[in-house]
Amino acid sequence: MSNNRKYIVSIGSKTYFKSQLESQLPNWEDDDNVATFLDLVKESDERKTQGIPFENHADILIVYNDNYSGITEQAHDRIGVLIDELSNEDSTIYIHNPPIRLKEYLAYVKENEDCEVEYSSEIYTTDMNEEDFVENMHSISTNIFGQEQALKEITKSMWYLTKVERKKPYVIMLYGNSSLGKTEIVREIANKFYGDKFVEKHLSMFKNTTYSDYFFGEQPNRKTLGFDLLERNSNLIFLDELDKCPDYFYSAFYTLFDSEVFKDASYEVSTSGMFIILTANYLDKKQMMDNLGLPIYYRIDKFIPFNDFDCDTIRDITLKEIADRADEYSNLLTSDDIYEAVSPLISTQGENARTIKQKVQQVIEELLFSKIESEFDD
Incomplete structure (x- = not known):
């Protein structure tokens, strides 16, 4: 059987893939000639179970990246052949973020069957x-x-990235005690510069070897780090609490931090231009070296410490926390009432945003309850 199919491959976010479809198939969602890969897989499987030949081959087939998790591992081994079995020999196939096995098949048919294979990639600006x-x-x-120096160092790094073209990712580490503003500053950067579009992973959630498939992509019908990076909406990557991630996952970061291409067992993705922000609760660089190990440590471009809050900063954060919650209590209490009651509870050092928030919450509850406390004492 001849193969005159045309394969149109899009690398990037779901939004990008949809825009590519709309540019070439303006009415694709209402076109009866258009079928989706996973729908046809299910139909084909049902017909096989019933002993009925499958004949509903697609003229136009769309393969979404989410479809890869809907088929078995065995089907992944022959995914290119399966796509051809579900389509006509002159079909047009639209493919989103193909796994490595499918990319290898496309390279084969392009070279040996002279098929047309077109690639386009999202440009992140x-x-x-x-x-x-x-x-x-x-x-x-x-x-x-309270983090003026840290913010200045981050500003230098971001301005640097506007002026150069990086082939490899640029990786910075924000470190210091908990609740000093590390995560908040990343969210501010995402909001102001990236339209709140970024990849965010809380590494403290990856506690044991059951998550190795995510980092190393050993099971192709599951989402992996490579999968998520391929469909990112921007080049901002936030990996929170690296110090909470088991060290047997570190090898996945070696190539992510220090290579133009990140590759797991199922996917490969260009890392060019990525801005990767790490956070950790380490207190100094020596502690980082000892715990992360030198292979990871030396793949990080810049280390930015977050200092413990001084007395003035603690006061400013307390006042802001009280002001931010004004809608909760404005008809019942005044901000002065709350500040007067909470001040004796807050230390001049050793406080962080979380402890201050908890103490303000405690005081608001106590002040409100004091208005009816006598009724409970009777």
Whole structure:
């Protein structure tokens, strides 16, 4: 059987893939000639179970990246052949973020069967002209307390990234005690510069070897780190609490931090231009070296410490926390009432955003309850 199929491959986010479809198939969602891969797989399986030949071959077949998790591992081994079995010999196939096995098949049919295979990749851009950059960083500084030097170092790194073209990712580590603003500053950067579009992974959730499939992609019908990076909406990657991640997953980060291509057993993805922000609760660089090991440590471009809050910063955060919650209590209490009651509970050192928030919460509850406490004492 001849193969005159045309394979159109899109690498990038779901939004990008949809835009590619719309540019070439304006009415694809209402076109009866268009079928989706997973729907036809299910139909084919049902007909085989019933002993009925499958004849509903697609003229136009769409293979979404989510479809790969809907088939068995055995089906992944022959995914290219399976796509051809579900389509006509002159069909057009639209493919989103193919796994490695499918990419190898496409390379084979292009070389040996002279099929047309077209690739397009999403281009990730960040608008950072000087005026907007300065304005955005000033805006971030008004929401982050007590970390002026850390913010200055982050600003240097981000401005550097606007002026150069990086082939490998740029990796920074924000470190220091918990609840000093590390995560908050990443979210501010995502909001002001990346439209809140970023890959966020809380590494403390990956506690044991059952998560190895995610990092190493050993089971192709499951989502992996490579899968998530392929469908990212921007080049901002946030890996939170690296110190909580078991060290047997570190090898997955070696190539992610230090290579132009990240590759697991199922997917490969270009890492060019990625801005990777790590956080950890380490207190100094020596502690990082000892716990992360030198292979990871030396793949990090920059280390930015977050300092414990001083007395003035603790006061500013307390006042902001009280002000931010005004809608909760404005008809019942005043901010002065709350500040007067909470001040004796808050230390001049050793506090962080979480402990301050908890103490303000405690005081608001106690002040509100005091108004009816006598009724419970009777």
